[in-house]
Amino acid sequence: SINKKTGKVSEIINKYNGENINQNATIPYFIYVTSDNGNAIPCVRVSLDGNRIKFDFKNDTSVYMLFESAPHYMTFEIDSQLAPACTSVVFANLATNLAFSETDPESFRIGMIGMNANTNPNATGIGTSRTTNATSLAIFEEGVMGAKAGIVLSKLSTNTKYLQELTDAIDRSVGLASKAGGAYALEFESNFGDYVIVNTTNPDDIKAMIPPAIEYGIDQIDFHQGGNTFRQGDFYFFNTENGTAKEFYQTTGKLLEEAGIESGLHTYAYYIPYSAVGILTNPKWQKDLETLESYTLRKNITRFSINLPTIEDATNFDMTETFFYKNSHYLLIDSEIIQIGKGTTSGFINCKRGQCGTSPDSHLKGTKIKHLSGYFNMFTPVLGSELFYHIADLTAQAYNDGGFSMIYLDAIDGINKHLKEGEVQWYYFNKFIQRIISQCDTDPLIETSSGANSEWNIRGRKGAWDTASRGINRFVDEHVKVNANSKKNGQTATLGWFAFFPDSSPEGGMRNTIQKTLFHDDIDNLGYQAVAHNFSIVYNGFSDELIASNPHLAANMSYYNNMYSKIRKSGYFTEETRNKVLANGNEFKIIEKKPGKKQIDEEMVDRIVEETKQRKNLKEQIYDKITMPVWVLDIIIVLLIAALALVIIFGRG
Secondary structure, eight states, X not given: OBOTTTOBBOOOEETTTTEEOBOOOSSOBSSEEEETTOOEEOEEEEEEETTEEEEEETTSOEXXXXXXXXXXXXXXXXOSOOXXXXXXXXXXXXXXXXXXOSSOTXXXXXXXXXXXXXXXXXXXXXXOSSEEEEEEESSSTTTTTTOEEEEXXXXXXXXXXXXXXXXXXXXXXXXXXXXXXXXXXXXXXXXXXXXXXXXXXXXXXXXXXXXXXXXXXXXXEEEEEEEESBOTTTOOBTTSSSOOHHHHIIIIIXXXXXXXXXXXXXXXXXXXXXXXXXXXXXXXXXXXBOEXXXXXXXXXXXXXXOOEEBSSOOTTOOOOOOTTSSOOSEEEETTEEEEOOXXXXXXXXXXXXXXXXXXXXXXXXXXXXXXXXXXXXEEOBOTTSHHHHHHHHHHHXXXXXXXXXXXEETTGGGGXXXXXXXXXXXXXXXXXXXXXXXXXXXXXXXXXXXXXXXXXXXXXXXXXXXXXXXXXXXXXXXXHHHHHHHHHTTOEEBOOSBOSSGGGSXXXXXXXXXXXXXXXXXXXXXXXXXXXXXXXXXXXXXXXXXXXXXXXXXXXXXXXXXXXIHHXXXXXXXXXXXXXXXXXXXXXXXXXXXXXXXXXXXXXXXXXXXXXXXXXXXXXXXXXXXXXXXXXXXXXXXXXXXXXXXXXXXXXX
């Protein structure tokens, strides 16, 4: 209940047992608005106005809310805009004293789902925080009107079911919902599949890839943008100007479908490569490209001029252009894109005219010259622009036409680099993904390089890391620790991207000059944790050529698939057994007692596993007794080994 005179939450009654589980929040109001300086403006009165609840605030602002109570959830929707002096509204602000448990089916939890793309909940829907509140900002086009969130308070045993009911109530034309993620994530089998990332859509390459993919238990092939797959932004396939997603499906995707392997569309979200002439030559889309600063042409130039005289001094023009740096070397003047040679006091010199598919043209004195922004060595659309959503539309079209079942939105974390003052990442994240999935013919398996709490509704698999080149066991252990949070949030995760033969990493990757391959010790550590947590794997550096030329790669992938991946997918070990492995704290490996009979060793259930690796524990004990950094000890050991080798060599002389 809410105090009508103060707007504060006075009690939250758990109908299962009649207990008041309310706990005063830091800001104790059920709803509050914020001012330009970010301060919370308290509610001073609550009343009914027809079928709406009216909240009056200290600054003479009012907000109207719609409330709906269903058997297993409640929803709250903002039904008015804010006064100009307010920047955001925070509503359904509740705090409870529930004792969160991951295992007790009779324990209670409270969770929230955002039901509109302009709404961001304070935590993921699974209810791990014991609090709820949703935020909507007034600065965006639709304002706070329609901001909506739903709350589920239930026992752990029924939590997933009730969250699914709430998810099904989301209007997909405005909100994020999927039966491949969120409350449905652990029931969506594809989320647990193993996959590889490839850079070719050539049918012959894919035909050659299918037999080893089947042999090594690969469930999905993820086609990464660029190269000979598809062009990010305008989605031309086969590295041509007319290759379509439909053609991809007919020549390539169908081959995988017939082999029982799913196809993934690995994009760079909303970014536009310099080669995307389908977009970059169109003046309609050129106006939506993000710019950094502008210059003014000092005199007329012809289509043959390689120098651009400017009124402004261009000496300090930033020529840095690296993958993780917001910049580009390109200018837009009228409808021509020009690559810069160098900035000088009088303008730009040694320029390359007519780039990105545009044509050189003459330009008049006084014309504005725009410095195009970029990130990941690509151009960027203005966030929220027509071009921004056009790329989302093309993504959905490619997904449908190409027969894909997975979308990996890589690089979406770059949103933070393009925000204007007062803007937030979660809003554009929500709007871009909602635009995509609302047009998909089937619910895609969604992975992203970054996210917000609201993405929980649609995301089922998380946790991909770039491959390690050394320190494999420690890398895996740290990866598992981070991914454990996905399990708490009702999602699964992957232990990829993982190179089973580090030196097979693609050219330009982190090649390992010390350890060319992995040993079974490394693979066992990866494998038992994948089985225990039910985490998938992504094979990094996979092709029929690599496998043929690297026997260790083939042997390692075969060992992992047969001893671990097949076991994990089959559910060979019970959840009870897997939980005992996790609770034990030691390292394990699966062993084959006799043909066809694989075990984590029967003795594990009653006592410590026979195959526990003592090396790690012994090393830790040594470190504990030596008062010096571990890295210093490692250097000393290497030097001692080197000295011993020299003694042996010269001793023989």
